[in-house]
Amino acid sequence: xxxxxxxxxxxxxxxxxxxxxxxxxxxxxxxxxxxxxxxxxxxxxxxxxxxxxxxxxxxxxxxxxxxxxxxxxxxxxxxxxxxxxxxxxxxxxxxxxxxxxxxxxxxxxxxxxxxxxxxxxxxxxxxxxxxxxxxxxxxxxxxxxxxxxxxxxxxxxxxxxxxxxxxxxxxxxxxxxxxxxxxxxxxxxxxxxxxxxxxxxxxxxxxxxxxxxxxxxxxxxxxxxxxxxxxxxxxxxxxxxxxxxxxxxxxxxxxxxxxxxxxxxxxxxxxxxxxxxx
Numbered sequence: 113x114x115x116x117x118x119x120x121x122x123x124x125x126x127x128x129x130x131x132x133x134x135x136x137x138x139x140x141x142x143x144x145x146x147x148x149x150x151x152x153x154x155x156x157x158x159x160x161x162x163x164x165x166x167x168x169x170x171x172x173x174x175x176x177x178x179x180x181x182x183x184x185x186x187x188x189x190x191x192x193x194x195x196x197x198x199x200x201x202x203x204x205x206x207x208x209x210x211x212x213x214x215x216x217x218x219x220x221x222x223x224x225x226x227x228x229x230x231x232x233x234x235x236x237x238x239x240x241x242x243x244x245x246x247x248x249x250x251x252x253x254x255x256x257x258x259x260x261x262x263x264x265x266x267x268x269x270x271x272x273x274x275x276x277x278x279x280x281x282x283x284x285x286x287x288x289x290x291x292x293x294x295x296x297x298x299x300x301x302x303x304x305x306x307x308x309x310x311x312x313x314x315x316x317x318x319x320x321x322x323x324x325x326x327x328x329x330x331x332x333x334x335x336x337x338x339x340x341x342x343x344x345x346x347x348x349x350x351x352x353x354x355x356x357x358x359x360x361x362x363x364x365x366x367x368x369x370x371x372x373x374x375x376x377x378x379x380x381x382x383x384x385x386x387x388x389x390x
Contacts, residue, residue, distance in 0.1 A: 129157050156174060182278070218265065233256060
């Protein structure tokens with residue numbers, strides 16, 4: 113395989129826990145990239161299968177996270193271990209399908225305003241592929257991140273100035289990207305192929321709760337059905353049990369929880385199940 117001369121140093125950060133079934137393909141895809149990582153760092157929170165061995169045999173360095181899992185804290189710890197210009201944060205369940213993925217992501221940082229760049233989750237055209245603060249003020253927040261730590265690259269010097277917000281338990285990528293946009297930077301999205309196996313449960317509602325919190329923090333509207341239309345839809349389609357119906361319910365509950373917190377404080381929030389996602 114022919115490797116290209118790289119104008120920047122790239123590190124890869126992989127959070128993992130019992131990912132032995134997916135990590136071989138994840139690592140294989142990385143080693144076939146035309147731009148190669150200077151270092152691959154794995155960070156684990158108690159993996160009991162062969163995941164650690166798979167990573168170390170590939171040449172990666174592995175560190176342990178011994179505290180309860182927390183997205184932002186784990187990321188901040190991992191990023192403090194790397195010293196490269198750019199860091200590609202990759203899920204242990206994300207397999208890159210294009211050999212030029214790291215190259216394409218890295219080249220977006222030729223623009224000094226770019227803080228982060230990630231692959232697109234879907235073909236939803238709601239946001240552009242070069243998002244700035246003006247666009248966020250115009251369109252508001254959607255329940256789908258503008259940047260993803262499942263397959264996203266960040267400019268490490270920007271992270272040094274603004275680490276991931278440890279007051280949020282999930283959607284830390286959305287929170288960090290929004291703060292970068294507010295500071296006048298850009299977020300890019302690239303349409304490149306990948307496969308992803310999602311793990312964990314209860315994350316949709318937790319994500320929605322963070323979106324409503326971010327909307328208050330940054331004074332941005334949330335682009336959703338709204339409480340009245342959501343309730344109406346749930347009543348009309350009360351017999352449905354699919355993912356779309358569950359998403360409407362979770363967002364309505366998250367909005368209610370957010371309003372209760374605003375009026376009566378955190379102790380009034382509705383019960384929810386925290387999830388662990390690697």
